[in-house]
Amino acid sequence: MTEAKIIDGKAFAADVRGRVKSAVDVLKADHGITPGLAVVLVGEDPASQVYVRNKGKQTLEAGMNSYEFKMPDTVSQEELLAKVAELNEDPAVNGILVQLPLPDHMDDQAVITAIDPDKDVDGFHLVNVGRLSVGATDGLIPCTPLGCLLMLKDHFGGSLSGKRAIVVGRSNIVGKPMFNLLLQESCTVTVAHSRTDDLPGECRRADIVVAAVGRPEMVKGDWIKPGAVVIDVGINRIEKPDGGTRLVGDVEFESAKSVAGAITPVPGGVGPMTIACLLRNTVTACCQQNDIPEPPM
Numbered sequence: 001m002t003e004a005k006i007i008d009g010k011a012f013a014a015d016v017r018g019r020v021k022s023a024v025d026v027l028k029a030d031h032g033i034t035p036g037l038a039v040v041l042v043g044e045d046p047a048s049q050v051y052v053r054n055k056g057k058q059t060l061e062a063g064m065n066s067y068e069f070k071m072p073d074t075v076s077q078e079e080l081l082a083k084v085a086e087l088n089e090d091p092a093v094n095g096i097l098v099q100l101p102l103p104d105h106m107d108d109q110a111v112i113t114a115i116d117p118d119k120d121v122d123g124f125h126l127v128n129v130g131r132l133s134v135g136a137t138d139g140l141i142p143c144t145p146l147g148c149l150l151m152l153k154d155h156f157g158g159s160l161s162g163k164r165a166i167v168v169g170r171s172n173i174v175g176k177p178m179f180n181l182l183l184q185e186s187c188t189v190t191v192a193h194s195r196t197d198d199l200p201g202e203c204r205r206a207d208i209v210v211a212a213v214g215r216p217e218m219v220k221g222d223w224i225k226p227g228a229v230v231i232d233v234g235i236n237r238i239e240k241p242d243g244g245t246r247l248v249g250d251v252e253f254e255s256a257k258s259v260a261g262a263i264t265p266v267p268g269g270v271g272p273m274t275i276a277c278l279l280r281n282t283v284t285a286c287c288q289q290n291d292i293p294e295p296p297m
Contacts, residue, residue: 003257003258004230004256004257004258004259004260004261004262004263005155005261005262005263006257006262006263006264006265007151007155007231007262007263007264007265007269008268009147009151009264009265009268009269009270009271009272009273010268010272012150012151012154012272012273013147013272013273013275013276014272014276016150016273016276016277016279016280016297017058017061017062017276017279019296019297020062020276020279020280020283020297021061021062021063022295022297023283023294023295023296023297024062024063024064024283025063026295027283027286027287027292027295028063031290031292033286033290033292034063034064034065035064035065035094035095035282035283035285035286036064036065036066036067036092036093036094036095036282036286037055037059037064037065037066037067037093037094037095037096037097037121037278037279037282038067038068038069038087038090038093038095038096038097039052039055039056039066039067039068039069039097039098039099040069040071040080040083040084040087040096040097040098040099041068041069041070041071041099042070042071042072042073042075042080042098042099042102042103042106043071043072043073043102043103044073045101048099051099052068052099054275055097055275055278056068058275058276058279059279059282062279064279064282064283065092067087067092067093069083071083073103077105077106077107077110077111080098080102080106080111081110081111081114084096084098084111084114084115085114087119088114088115088116088119093119094119094282094285094286094289095119095121095278095281095282095285095286096115096116096119096120096121097121097122097278098111098112098115112124112125113125113126117139117140118140118285118288118289119285119289120140121140121143121278121281121282121285122140122142122143122278122281123139123140123141123142123143123146123177123281124142124172124173127139128140128141129172129176129177132177132180132181133180135180135184138288140281140284140285141177141181141277141281142173142174142177143273143274143275143277143278143281144173144174144233144270144273144274144277145174145177145178145181146181146273146277146280146281147270147273147274147276147277148178148181148210148231148233148270148273149178149181149182149185150273150277151231151264151270151273152208152229152231153185155229155262156229159185160182160185160186160187160208161185161186161187162186162187162188163185163187163188163207163208164187164188164190164205164206164207164208165182165187165188165189165190165206165207165208165209165210166189166190166191166192166202166203166205166206166208166209166210167179167182167189167190167191167192167210167212168192168193168199168203168209168210168211168212168213168218168219168250169193169210169211169212169213169214169233169250170191170193171212171214174210174212174233175191175193175212176191178210178212179191182208182210187208190202190205190206193213194213194215199223200220200222200223203219203223203224203225204223204224204225205225206225206228207225207227207228207229208228208229208231209223209224209228209229209230209231209251210231210233211230211231211232211233211234211249211250211251212233212234212250213234213250214234214236214250215234215236215250216234216236216238216248216249216250217236217238217248217249217250217251217252217253218250218251218252219232219250219251219252219256220252220255220256221252221254221255221256221257221258221259222255222259224256224259224260225259226259226261227260227261228259228260228261229260229261229262229263230251230256230260230262230263230264231264231269231270232249232250232251232253232263232264232265232266232269232270233249233250233270234248234249234250234251234266235247235249235266235267235271236248236249236250247266247267248266249264249265249266249269251263251266253265253266280297283295283297284297
Protein backbone atom coordinates (compact mmCIF):
# COMPACT_ATOMS: atom_id res chain seq x y z
CA MET A 1 0.00 0.00 0.00
CA THR A 2 1.28 3.49 -0.79
CA GLU A 3 2.13 5.83 2.05
CA ALA A 4 -0.20 8.65 3.02
CA LYS A 5 -0.09 12.01 1.32
CA ILE A 6 1.56 14.46 3.72
CA ILE A 7 -0.61 17.56 4.14
CA ASP A 8 1.86 20.46 4.19
CA GLY A 9 0.48 22.92 6.72
CA LYS A 10 3.25 25.45 6.13
CA ALA A 11 2.49 25.69 2.42
CA PHE A 12 -1.27 25.75 3.00
CA ALA A 13 -0.95 28.48 5.66
CA ALA A 14 1.22 30.55 3.30
CA ASP A 15 -1.54 30.27 0.68
CA VAL A 16 -4.19 31.37 3.21
CA ARG A 17 -2.03 34.33 4.27
CA GLY A 18 -1.63 35.27 0.60
CA ARG A 19 -5.40 35.27 0.13
CA VAL A 20 -5.81 37.34 3.31
CA LYS A 21 -3.31 39.89 1.96
CA SER A 22 -5.27 40.11 -1.31
CA ALA A 23 -8.46 40.71 0.67
CA VAL A 24 -6.73 43.43 2.71
CA ASP A 25 -5.57 45.07 -0.52
CA VAL A 26 -9.20 45.15 -1.71
CA LEU A 27 -10.39 46.70 1.55
CA LYS A 28 -7.73 49.40 1.30
CA ALA A 29 -8.34 50.15 -2.38
CA ASP A 30 -12.14 50.00 -2.44
CA HIS A 31 -13.07 51.19 1.05
CA GLY A 32 -10.02 53.02 2.46
CA ILE A 33 -9.98 50.62 5.43
CA THR A 34 -6.97 48.84 6.96
CA PRO A 35 -7.88 46.00 9.37
CA GLY A 36 -6.18 46.20 12.76
CA LEU A 37 -5.31 43.42 15.21
CA ALA A 38 -4.47 44.15 18.86
CA VAL A 39 -2.61 41.56 20.91
CA VAL A 40 -2.24 41.89 24.69
CA LEU A 41 0.56 39.94 26.39
CA VAL A 42 0.72 39.74 30.18
CA GLY A 43 3.98 38.52 31.73
CA GLU A 44 7.24 37.17 30.38
CA ASP A 45 6.40 33.63 29.26
CA PRO A 46 9.04 32.87 26.56
CA ALA A 47 6.74 30.73 24.38
CA SER A 48 4.01 33.39 24.48
CA GLN A 49 6.54 36.09 23.59
CA VAL A 50 7.68 34.17 20.49
CA TYR A 51 4.07 33.50 19.48
CA VAL A 52 3.07 37.16 19.89
CA ARG A 53 6.12 38.28 17.91
CA ASN A 54 5.18 35.93 15.05
CA LYS A 55 1.59 37.18 15.11
CA GLY A 56 2.76 40.78 14.86
CA LYS A 57 5.15 40.00 12.02
CA GLN A 58 2.56 38.08 9.99
CA THR A 59 -0.12 40.74 10.64
CA LEU A 60 2.15 43.41 9.12
CA GLU A 61 3.12 41.14 6.20
CA ALA A 62 -0.60 40.75 5.40
CA GLY A 63 -0.86 44.55 5.11
CA MET A 64 -2.77 45.01 8.36
CA ASN A 65 -2.09 47.21 11.36
CA SER A 66 -0.58 45.43 14.36
CA TYR A 67 -0.98 46.78 17.89
CA GLU A 68 0.93 45.08 20.72
CA PHE A 69 0.41 45.82 24.40
CA LYS A 70 2.77 44.22 26.92
CA MET A 71 1.85 44.28 30.60
CA PRO A 72 3.86 42.94 33.57
CA ASP A 73 2.60 39.82 35.33
CA THR A 74 2.05 42.00 38.42
CA VAL A 75 -0.73 43.93 36.64
CA SER A 76 -4.15 43.65 38.25
CA GLN A 77 -7.10 42.03 36.52
CA GLU A 78 -8.89 45.41 36.73
CA GLU A 79 -6.08 47.09 34.78
CA LEU A 80 -6.17 44.37 32.11
CA LEU A 81 -9.96 44.67 31.82
CA ALA A 82 -9.59 48.44 31.46
CA LYS A 83 -7.19 47.90 28.54
CA VAL A 84 -9.65 45.48 26.91
CA ALA A 85 -12.48 48.02 27.35
CA GLU A 86 -10.31 50.69 25.70
CA LEU A 87 -9.61 48.41 22.71
CA ASN A 88 -13.31 47.51 22.44
CA GLU A 89 -14.01 51.21 21.84
CA ASP A 90 -11.13 51.83 19.41
CA PRO A 91 -12.47 51.85 15.81
CA ALA A 92 -8.96 51.18 14.44
CA VAL A 93 -8.92 47.82 16.25
CA ASN A 94 -11.02 45.15 14.55
CA GLY A 95 -9.64 42.14 16.39
CA ILE A 96 -8.56 41.70 20.01
CA LEU A 97 -6.55 38.78 21.31
CA VAL A 98 -5.42 38.40 24.92
CA GLN A 99 -2.62 35.85 24.93
CA LEU A 100 -3.34 32.85 27.17
CA PRO A 101 -2.47 31.53 29.68
CA LEU A 102 -2.77 34.52 32.01
CA PRO A 103 -1.05 34.72 35.42
CA ASP A 104 -2.64 32.70 38.23
CA HIS A 105 -4.27 35.70 39.91
CA MET A 106 -6.44 36.33 36.85
CA ASP A 107 -9.64 34.65 35.67
CA ASP A 108 -9.14 33.73 32.00
CA GLN A 109 -12.88 33.43 31.35
CA ALA A 110 -13.65 36.84 32.86
CA VAL A 111 -11.09 38.45 30.56
CA ILE A 112 -12.36 36.60 27.45
CA THR A 113 -15.93 37.61 28.35
CA ALA A 114 -14.86 41.27 28.52
CA ILE A 115 -13.81 41.27 24.86
CA ASP A 116 -16.44 42.55 22.41
CA PRO A 117 -17.71 39.31 20.75
CA ASP A 118 -17.48 41.00 17.34
CA LYS A 119 -13.76 41.64 17.95
CA ASP A 120 -13.07 38.22 19.54
CA VAL A 121 -10.85 36.83 16.77
CA ASP A 122 -9.91 33.82 18.93
CA GLY A 123 -13.58 32.78 18.84
CA PHE A 124 -13.59 31.93 22.57
CA HIS A 125 -16.33 34.32 23.77
CA LEU A 126 -19.51 32.53 24.86
CA VAL A 127 -21.48 34.51 22.29
CA ASN A 128 -19.29 33.12 19.49
CA VAL A 129 -19.40 29.64 21.01
CA GLY A 130 -23.21 29.91 20.93
CA ARG A 131 -23.26 31.23 17.38
CA LEU A 132 -21.17 28.26 16.23
CA SER A 133 -23.27 25.72 18.12
CA VAL A 134 -26.50 26.86 16.42
CA GLY A 135 -24.91 27.09 12.98
CA ALA A 136 -24.98 30.89 12.69
CA THR A 137 -22.77 32.23 9.90
CA ASP A 138 -21.81 35.53 11.54
CA GLY A 139 -19.72 34.23 14.43
CA LEU A 140 -15.93 34.19 14.70
CA ILE A 141 -14.62 30.62 14.70
CA PRO A 142 -11.71 29.38 16.87
CA CYS A 143 -8.57 29.48 14.73
CA THR A 144 -7.21 25.95 15.13
CA PRO A 145 -10.48 24.12 14.29
CA LEU A 146 -11.04 26.54 11.39
CA GLY A 147 -7.57 25.70 10.07
CA CYS A 148 -8.33 21.97 10.33
CA LEU A 149 -11.58 22.45 8.43
CA LEU A 150 -9.93 24.45 5.64
CA MET A 151 -7.33 21.70 5.13
CA LEU A 152 -9.99 18.98 5.11
CA LYS A 153 -12.17 20.81 2.60
CA ASP A 154 -9.16 21.39 0.36
CA HIS A 155 -8.23 17.70 0.49
CA PHE A 156 -11.77 16.52 -0.28
CA GLY A 157 -12.34 19.06 -3.05
CA GLY A 158 -14.73 21.25 -1.07
CA SER A 159 -17.37 18.86 0.29
CA LEU A 160 -17.26 16.71 3.42
CA SER A 161 -20.93 15.73 3.14
CA GLY A 162 -21.64 12.19 4.29
CA LYS A 163 -18.16 11.54 5.68
CA ARG A 164 -17.90 9.74 9.00
CA ALA A 165 -15.64 11.79 11.30
CA ILE A 166 -14.27 11.30 14.80
CA VAL A 167 -12.86 14.03 17.02
CA VAL A 168 -10.63 12.58 19.74
CA GLY A 169 -10.69 15.20 22.48
CA ARG A 170 -13.44 17.38 23.95
CA SER A 171 -11.72 20.67 24.82
CA ASN A 172 -13.49 23.99 24.43
CA ILE A 173 -10.65 25.27 22.24
CA VAL A 174 -10.50 22.43 19.66
CA GLY A 175 -12.67 19.37 20.30
CA LYS A 176 -16.11 20.94 20.76
CA PRO A 177 -15.85 23.60 18.02
CA MET A 178 -14.40 20.99 15.64
CA PHE A 179 -17.47 18.82 16.29
CA ASN A 180 -19.78 21.71 15.43
CA LEU A 181 -17.86 22.63 12.26
CA LEU A 182 -17.90 19.04 10.97
CA LEU A 183 -21.61 18.74 11.79
CA GLN A 184 -22.28 21.90 9.74
CA GLU A 185 -20.46 20.25 6.83
CA SER A 186 -22.96 17.35 7.00
CA CYS A 187 -20.52 14.84 8.45
CA THR A 188 -21.63 12.10 10.84
CA VAL A 189 -19.53 13.05 13.87
CA THR A 190 -18.43 11.15 16.96
CA VAL A 191 -16.70 12.96 19.83
CA ALA A 192 -14.44 10.57 21.71
CA HIS A 193 -11.96 10.97 24.55
CA SER A 194 -9.70 9.05 26.90
CA ARG A 195 -12.67 7.39 28.63
CA THR A 196 -14.41 6.21 25.45
CA ASP A 197 -15.05 2.45 25.42
CA ASP A 198 -13.13 0.81 22.55
CA LEU A 199 -11.54 4.03 21.32
CA PRO A 200 -9.49 2.15 18.67
CA GLY A 201 -12.69 0.60 17.28
CA GLU A 202 -14.42 3.98 17.13
CA CYS A 203 -11.47 5.48 15.24
CA ARG A 204 -11.40 2.61 12.72
CA ARG A 205 -14.93 3.51 11.56
CA ALA A 206 -13.97 7.07 10.61
CA ASP A 207 -13.10 8.56 7.21
CA ILE A 208 -11.72 11.61 9.07
CA VAL A 209 -9.78 11.44 12.36
CA VAL A 210 -9.06 14.69 14.20
CA ALA A 211 -6.75 13.98 17.13
CA ALA A 212 -6.76 16.70 19.80
CA VAL A 213 -6.46 14.84 23.08
CA GLY A 214 -3.09 16.14 24.32
CA ARG A 215 -1.38 12.76 24.77
CA PRO A 216 1.78 12.05 22.78
CA GLU A 217 1.36 9.40 20.06
CA MET A 218 -1.82 8.04 21.66
CA VAL A 219 -3.57 7.24 18.35
CA LYS A 220 -1.81 4.26 16.75
CA GLY A 221 -1.60 3.29 13.11
CA ASP A 222 -3.80 0.22 13.60
CA TRP A 223 -6.56 2.54 14.89
CA ILE A 224 -6.79 4.15 11.45
CA LYS A 225 -9.17 3.00 8.72
CA PRO A 226 -7.17 2.41 5.50
CA GLY A 227 -7.33 5.57 3.39
CA ALA A 228 -8.71 7.80 6.18
CA VAL A 229 -7.55 11.41 6.52
CA VAL A 230 -5.78 12.15 9.80
CA ILE A 231 -5.55 15.69 11.21
CA ASP A 232 -3.15 15.74 14.17
CA VAL A 233 -3.68 18.81 16.37
CA GLY A 234 -1.41 17.65 19.19
CA ILE A 235 1.94 19.27 19.98
CA ASN A 236 3.86 17.34 22.64
CA ARG A 237 7.52 17.54 23.57
CA ILE A 238 9.01 14.16 24.49
CA GLU A 239 12.46 12.93 25.48
CA LYS A 240 14.67 11.38 22.79
CA PRO A 241 16.49 8.11 23.65
CA ASP A 242 19.88 9.72 22.95
CA GLY A 243 19.10 12.87 24.96
CA GLY A 244 17.32 16.10 24.10
CA THR A 245 13.68 16.38 23.08
CA ARG A 246 11.53 16.30 19.97
CA LEU A 247 8.01 17.38 19.03
CA VAL A 248 5.37 14.74 18.32
CA GLY A 249 1.63 14.86 17.79
CA ASP A 250 -1.22 12.90 19.34
CA VAL A 251 -0.90 10.38 16.49
CA GLU A 252 1.94 7.86 16.11
CA PHE A 253 3.01 9.30 12.78
CA GLU A 254 5.22 6.51 11.43
CA SER A 255 2.64 3.75 11.91
CA ALA A 256 -0.29 5.93 10.83
CA LYS A 257 1.22 7.19 7.58
CA SER A 258 1.44 3.66 6.19
CA VAL A 259 -2.35 3.24 6.61
CA ALA A 260 -3.89 6.70 6.18
CA GLY A 261 -4.76 8.29 2.85
CA ALA A 262 -3.46 11.66 4.05
CA ILE A 263 -1.98 12.96 7.31
CA THR A 264 -0.70 16.19 8.83
CA PRO A 265 2.83 16.06 10.28
CA VAL A 266 3.96 17.52 13.61
CA PRO A 267 5.51 20.02 13.43
CA GLY A 268 4.50 21.66 10.12
CA GLY A 269 0.87 20.54 9.93
CA VAL A 270 -1.96 22.21 11.84
CA GLY A 271 0.30 24.61 13.79
CA PRO A 272 1.02 27.15 11.02
CA MET A 273 -2.70 27.37 10.23
CA THR A 274 -3.58 28.91 13.60
CA ILE A 275 -2.04 32.34 12.95
CA ALA A 276 -3.18 32.27 9.30
CA CYS A 277 -6.78 31.80 10.49
CA LEU A 278 -6.34 34.50 13.12
CA LEU A 279 -5.51 36.94 10.30
CA ARG A 280 -8.47 35.63 8.29
CA ASN A 281 -10.78 36.18 11.28
CA THR A 282 -9.48 39.75 11.65
CA VAL A 283 -10.48 40.54 8.06
CA THR A 284 -13.88 38.89 8.64
CA ALA A 285 -14.39 40.99 11.79
CA CYS A 286 -13.34 44.17 9.98
CA CYS A 287 -15.86 43.57 7.18
CA GLN A 288 -18.70 42.80 9.60
CA GLN A 289 -17.97 45.89 11.72
CA ASN A 290 -17.97 48.12 8.63
CA ASP A 291 -20.96 46.37 7.03
CA ILE A 292 -19.07 45.64 3.80
CA PRO A 293 -18.92 42.36 1.83
CA GLU A 294 -16.03 40.07 2.70
CA PRO A 295 -13.58 39.60 -0.20
CA PRO A 296 -12.92 35.96 -1.16
CA MET A 297 -10.38 34.28 1.15
